[in-house]
Amino acid sequence: MAEIKAELSTDTSNLHISNSSGNVSSQSNNPLSRKLNKILETRLDNDKEMLEALKSLSVFFMENSLRTRRNLRGDIERRSLSINEEFVRIFKEVKEELESVHEDVHAMSNCCEEMTNRLKAAKEQTQDLIVKTNKLQGENHRLEVRSQVAQAFLSKFQLSAAEMGTLRSARHGPITEDFFRALTRVKNIHEDVKVLLRTNQQTAGLEIMEQMAVLQETAYEQLYRWAQNECRGLTQETCDIPEVLSQAMEALQERPVLYKYTLDEFGTARRSSVVRGFIDALTRGGPGGTPRPIEMHSHDPMRYVGDMLAWLHQATASEKEHLEALLKQVTIQGVEENMQEVVGHITEGVCRPLKVRIEQVIVAEPGAVLLYKLSNLLKFYHHTISGIIGTSVSSLLMTMDEMHMLSKKMFFNSLSLHASRLMDKVELPPPDLGPTASLTQTLSLLREVLASHDSSVLPLDTRQADFAQVLSCILDPLLQLCTVSASNLGTADMATYMVNSLYIMKTTLALFEFTDKRLEMLEFQIEAHLDTLINEQATYVLTRAALTHIYSCVQQHTIEQGPLANLPGMDSTSLKTAMVQFDRYLASPDTLLMPQLNFLLSAAIKDQIFKQSTELVCRAYGEMYKAVTNPVNGYKEPESVLHRSPQQVQTLLS
Amino acid sequence: MTTAPYNYSYIFKYIIIGDMGVGKSCLLHQFTEKKFMADCPHTIGVEFGTRIIEVSGQKVKLQIWDTAGQERFRAVTRSYYRGAAGALMVYDITRRSTYNHLSSWLTDARNLTNPNTVIILIGNKADLEAQRDVTYEEAKQFAEENGLLFLEASAKTGENVEDAFLEAAKKIYQNIQDGSLDLNAAESGVQHKPTAPQGGRLSSDAQPPKEGCSC
Ligand SMILES: Nc1nc2c(ncn2[C@@H]2O[C@H](COP(=O)(O)OP(=O)(O)OP(=O)(O)O)[C@@H](O)[C@H]2O)c(=O)[nH]1
């Protein structure tokens, strides 16, 4: 740079020199000097333009020669011209570019304007449509709401397609849970739809109601047919009630007629199953003959009838269970009665075979005791089975009651027959005045009856009821028999015989319960005969002691007869003689016993008679003593006549 | 939803026997109601209870007949042995007499039931250890000699009550599997039901194949 500057400065100085030829300083105001001055004053360092110019000049001004200096101006002008030309050329391009841009912008502007116009036009055109659309949207919304309402209405008041299908298919297929759900829906709709009747939708309400009613009826009918068929199939011995069937009964309870018919069908099916089972048990028994057929035991009436009744008890209990399973969901009133009624119906079929067999047993006259046991057994099972069936009218219970009555009647018949046979051929009392064979035999019958009665399966109160009848049925004829057979006996014999017979009856009865009253009666009767025997024994003693005459004189003596001692046979000597006899008796009173007393079966009774008759003797002696010691009766030394005081006699005899 | 068409596949009939007061009714009550009855009246005749149990995955309905132990009912209760699949023979471990009577009960059971009736001996009132009058070993031996199952139980505490009924059921079920028990015969004490539902069809031939050869 410095080099260039130096050079330039040199050049300039040269130039100036050449341009000013001499008198520089003198002529300061001549143009040249001014020019020079000006040049000299020029501060080249700061003049950028000048520097640039000089720099450019250095590019083409290579050779500093005169020629080149002369041509410099031309060169520069030429150069300037070419640069300008260049500029023009380039600028022309720019101008052209600019013009094309301008054109584009213009076109765009036109385009925009056109589009704006079009938009404007479109806007004007669609205004209508938008209004319409808005309207339609509003409409749409309203419709949607209505549709929802309608949907809600439908789902509330109409069945779904699936539900409808379920109800329809029930005609052919089995009933399922879904069926009951659909049926419940129908019922609910029918109920709910009543709300509509209170609004202005009455027509719809009525229509739906009718529709539901129809649906309900057909559904119930299908359900009924299905349930009926199901029940009809329940004829196996095992009978497991499926859950659906219980549900069906629950639903059918709303239609009492269908409900009842279904139960009837069930009853009929079970009835035939029970009859078949019963007949099988009677005639075929179990597998390979175990258990053996019940009829195998027909020779043993108690076992035979007992097995039949036990079988029926078990069957009845099972059937009741089936019914409980069938009706477990039924809530109407009187379900228990329904069940009892149906069990009654079910067990109706076995009545005939049962009756025929029991009748056979009864009619075969198995004897009073067996008849009695049978009647008790029948009563027991009547009681047991009515615990299951209830007390409502049931053929089975009626049959059992009938058989009970029959066996009881036959029992009493048999007793009466026995009694009348006894009376037909009255047996005379045996010489020992003991019980006759027919008495012993009848009493052993009574004993057997009472024993079976005591071990009876019946509760106490029921047992007591027909007890009196049994007793009188046997005892009354027996008593009569004894009286009749004793009628030709002497007093003491008769009394002894009667006491013995009554005593046997009493000891027989004493072993059993509920006999207190009868025992008391027998006791009274015995006592009556005892009195006789006591008197007889006392008389016997007085007779043997030869005091009979004396005693009767004492008893019958009246004042008009005068003193006793004057009466015939009543003098002191006679009395003394009698006293010798009496003394002998006092020494050993046991020897003076009526022979009959030794026939008495009861030692206690014998003792009692002995004791009481002795007392009578004492009393008689006392009376005689009193009469003899009475001065009025004219005995001289009464103490020597009756030398023993009544006290002495009493002491000796006790 | 599928409800099982049947509630059970077998019915076993049981009978409970033994002297009065040994706790037969209490055992039954404990088994069916899971409760103890402190003042249980004497059974009159025969009473009845049921419960469904499970044996080897099969539902079995037990139909149980509880008999009266009082002597006067003996003739009546004998009629209930008929066709029992299982018999529970009960004595009271605190009363030796009830144990001594077992042979008479066993005779009845053998005479009146099927040869393959399962008999289980139960010594009840095991809770009254202090009053024990019959040892476990002694009864166990008696059971073994007579081919009986045996358990001591208490109807009061419930101990072994469930097992008593179940053990017998298992044995019966085993007999069925063995084929030693004929299912199709009436009065075998066991009843089997077809597992296939019979549908809603009217069937005129709905009888079980009972006519199986029995000769
Ligand atoms: N401590 C105890 N007492 C029992 C048990 N089982 C029964 N009892 C009692 O024994 C008594 C008789 O029981 P029940 O079940 O009536 O006897 P049962 O064998 O049925 O008698 P019957 O019906 O007459 O044959 C009752 O008072 C019961 O409370 C037991 O396991 N433990």
Ligand SMILES: [Mg+2]
């Ligand atoms: Mg009991």
